[in-house]
Amino acid sequence: MSGSNGRMPRLGVLVSYLRTEEKLILADARRRGIPVTPLFDKELVLDFSAPTAAASGVDVDVVLDRCVAHARAGYAIRAFERWGIPTLNSAESVHLCDDKAENSLALEAAGIPTPRTVLAFTMESALKACELVGYPAVLKPVAGSWGRLLAKVNGPEQAKAVIAQKLELGSVGHGVIYVQEFVPKPDRDIRAYVVGERVLAASYRAADHWVTNAARGATSLPCPITPEIEELSLRACQAVGARLAGVDLMETADGLTVIEVNSGGEFRGLMATTDTDIAAEIVSEAMETARRGRPERRGAAKSMAVGPMAV
Amino acid sequence: MTGTCPECAAEFELSGVEQGEIVPCPECGVELEVLNANPVQLGLAPEEGEDWGE
Amino acid sequence: MATVGVLCGRMRVEEKLLVAALAEAGVVAEPVVPTGLPLPPSRHPLPPAPAFAGGPQTDLLIDRFPERAAGAALIAASRATGSATIDAGLAATGDRLTVATALAAAGVPRPNTHFAWSAEAALAAVASLGYPATLLPLAYRSAATPLLDIDAAEAVIEHRAVLGNGVETLALVQAGVAVGCSSCFVVVDGEPVASDGGPEPDAVAPNLAARAAHALGARLIGVVVAETTHGPVVWDVQPVPEFRHARPLSGRPVAEAVAAMAIRLLKARAPQQEPMDPHDPRPVLAPAGHLNGHGNGNLRAEAGEVRDGVALFA
Numbered sequence: 005m006s007g008s009n010g011r012m013p014r015l016g017v018l019v020s021y022l023r024t025e026e027k028l029i030l031a032d033a034r035r036r037g038i039p040v041t042p043l044f045d046k047e048l049v050l051d052f053s054a055p056t057a058a059a060s061g062v063d064v065d066v067v068l069d070r071c072v073a074h075a076r077a078g079y080a081i082r083a084f085e086r087w088g089i090p091t092l093n094s095a096e097s098v099h100l101c102d103d104k105a106e107n108s109l110a111l112e113a114a115g116i117p118t119p120r121t122v123l124a125f126t127m128e129s130a131l132k133a134c135e136l137v138g139y140p141a142v143l144k145p146v147a148g149s150w151g152r153l154l155a156k157v158n159g160p161e162q163a164k165a166v167i168a169q170k171l172e173l174g175s176v177g178h179g180v181i182y183v184q185e186f187v188p189k190p191d192r193d194i195r196a197y198v199v200g201e202r203v204l205a206a207s208y209r210a211a212d213h214w215v216t217n218a219a220r221g222a223t224s225l226p227c228p229i230t231p232e233i234e235e236l237s238l239r240a241c242q243a244v245g246a247r248l249a250g251v252d253l254m255e256t257a258d259g260l261t262v263i264e265v266n267s268g269g270e271f272r273g274l275m276a277t278t279d280t281d282i283a284a285e286i287v288s289e290a291m292e293t294a295r296r297g298r299p300e301r302r303g304a305a306k307s308m309a310v311g312p313m314a315v
Numbered sequence: 316m317t318g319t320c321p322e323c324a325a326e327f328e329l330s331g332v333e334q335g336e337i338v339p340c341p342e343c344g345v346e347l348e349v350l351n352a353n354p355v356q357l358g359l360a361p362e363e364g365e366d367w368g369e
Numbered sequence: 370m371a372t373v374g375v376l377c378g379r380m381r382v383e384e385k386l387l388v389a390a391l392a393e394a395g396v397v398a399e400p401v402v403p404t405g406l407p408l409p410p411s412r413h414p415l416p417p418a419p420a421f422a423g424g425p426q427t428d429l430l431i432d433r434f435p436e437r438a439a440g441a442a443l444i445a446a447s448r449a450t451g452s453a454t455i456d457a458g459l460a461a462t463g464d465r466l467t468v469a470t471a472l473a474a475a476g477v478p479r480p481n482t483h484f485a486w487s488a489e490a491a492l493a494a495v496a497s498l499g500y501p502a503t504l505l506p507l508a509y510r511s512a513a514t515p516l517l518d519i520d521a522a523e524a525v526i527e528h529r530a531v532l533g534n535g536v537e538t539l540a541l542v543q544a545g546v547a548v549g550c551s552s553c554f555v556v557v558d559g560e561p562v563a564s565d566g567g568p569e570p571d572a573v574a575p576n577l578a579a580r581a582a583h584a585l586g587a588r589l590i591g592v593v594v595a596e597t598t599h600g601p602v603v604w605d606v607q608p609v610p611e612f613r614h615a616r617p618l619s620g621r622p623v624a625e626a627v628a629a630m631a632i633r634l635l636k637a638r639a640p641q642q643e644p645m646d647p648h649d650p651r652p653v654l655a656p657a658g659h660l661n662g663h664g665n666g667n668l669r670a671e672a673g674e675v676r677d678g679v680a681l682f683a
Binding site for chain 3 (some may be wrong): 140143152153154155156157158159161162165166168169170172173174175178214
């Protein structure tokens with residue numbers, strides 16, 4: 005590893021475009037003299053036959069994924085892994101985070117409190133799934149973000165109306181119907197931001213709408229990091245193998261429940277509620293990742309071996 | 316056993332079919348799914364999905 | 370010998386009934402199932418002449434094609450090659466907005482309706498109409514979707530905007546839902562012939578269906594009439610109605626009525642069977658405006674004459 009020969013590890017930040025978060029990360033790295041370069045997903049030409057990442061145009065020692073395009077990031081990280089470049093979140097953990105069904109399955113398997121989730125593949129079976137969790141039920145796309153296409157269905161007719169749109173207009177992934185129980189909550193949820201083995205900050209996200217997503221206009225308010233938030237968030241990250249993640253939690257009558265773990269995660273809203281320099285902590289974690297060194301190169305027999313149990 | 320095509324109402328002989336099997340209607344050609352084997356009940360087979368294959 | 374075709378994806382119960390009724394009336398009808406072969410855009414071969422002069426040449430084509438975008442094009446292509454057609458008129462080639470506009474222009478009662486051209490407009494339309502409301506995408510291939518509450522409205526509209534290709538967002542938003550209070554009337558050659566579902570109809574609803582068919586220049590169409598507190602309204606139309614379970618209103622089944630109309634149309638064509646002049650420069654497709662009547666009493670016949678007249682150079 006280049007870090008071992010005394011030279012600063014070169015940091016690549018995989019991006020689709022630069023948002024506030026990425027600019028802060030780049031600025032912090034530059035301030036510390038770290039050679040940092042944004043890797044734009046639109047410019048990548050990933051030649052699988054290349055012996056090294058450098059031979060495929062990516063000459064860095066560690067990659068931080070800040071890409072908004074999940075499919076692009078997923079494949080890019082797999083390729084970086086094959087070339088032995090460490091990433092903050094492993095390809096497997098990005099895979100588990102980017103798919104809501106995988107995410108829920110991993111949380112459930114790890115015994116982490118999470119809303120009851122049922123998967124079905126046709127109109128008829130999806131309506132049965134809704135009956136199972138009871139109305140109102142929540143329908144989510146398995147590959148979705150920023151609060152897009154979240155549907156609260158208050159009865160079977162409404163469920164039918166929404167599922168019909170997915171089946172008529174959606175691509176293959178929308179034929180996977182993800183049904184979740186609707187958890188009555190205060191008009192807010194909690195976003196906890198995890199870097200490495202620490203919860204760096206937490207915020208309440210409040211909205212009049214039942215979708216409390218910052219991308220949908222929810223307001224971020226300071227939230228104390230209680231032992232429960234800390235413990236649950238870290239366990240959730242461990243369940244999906246993520247070291248850099250935004251964990252979404254909801255307050256219920258029976259305590260906190262984990263909605264999902266977002267790999268990478270946005271922290272713009274969070275910044276207003278904390279004194280912690282999140283960008284700086286992320287850069288430090290990136291350097292730590294570089295120092296820990298290369299992931300095992302992906303051989304044919306060992307591909308995809310890094311699962312939640314291995315973390 | 317006789318089955319009736321839900322699309323064209325053709326009646327035709329079926330033997331040894333199992334629930335979940337796909338059979339073509341000999342008259343209109345539509346793909347039919349055996350919804351129930353005994354008594355035979357036929358429905359339109361699901362349309363091929365973009366990700367179906369081997 | 371006149372050639373009658375039944376344009377369809379495959380021969381279902383309805384198409385079989387039509388072929389049988391035509392045979393009973395002494396007319397041999399063939400299913401016309403579009404294959405992989407291209408069709409000429411008109412009866413005038415464009416230079417260089419296509420190697421394939423193909424497409425079934427019919428004297429009369431009955432539109433039973435389930436997919437409307439392709440069906441409308443196939444019917445237009447058939448007319449361009451000189452065939453008469455039995456179809457749903459404006460509803461066969463148009464969309465729900467075209468139909469709603471034509472019905473409104475003809476003074477046919479319709480539910481309170483907004484045209485939404487974006488997700489925001491659709492949400493505003495529902496907000497102004499109240500719940501429940503119904504979203505009717507402009508394309509007939511998309512089913513009408515009841516919006517029972519705000520959560521369903523937000524989700525359905527967002528799904529169409531995000532998952533659709535832009536066109537899918539275009540929709541009518543109508544006040545109310547037609548579930549449980551509507552009947553579909555099959556109107557053939559100006560006459561309401563059968564009804565499918567709904568309560569036993571009085572005289573008002575079938576007459577309304579006939580007025581709608583007339584306003585659209587439709588020879589065969591399903592007209593969905595819903596009962597509202599303000600009386601019956603035309604809720605939607607079905608360009609290719611199913612009628613296997615339809616109850617005849619006066620004893621004559623739908624297929625028989627279609628066969629009778631087919632014979633009438635073929636007779637009307639008979640004296641004009643001289644060979645077509647390939648050098649005639651006049652366009653073979655009627656401009657849409659010719660088909661779009663203005664609600665006068667003789668519209669249906671007029672629309673039919675214009676259509677066939679143009680196709681035949683009468």
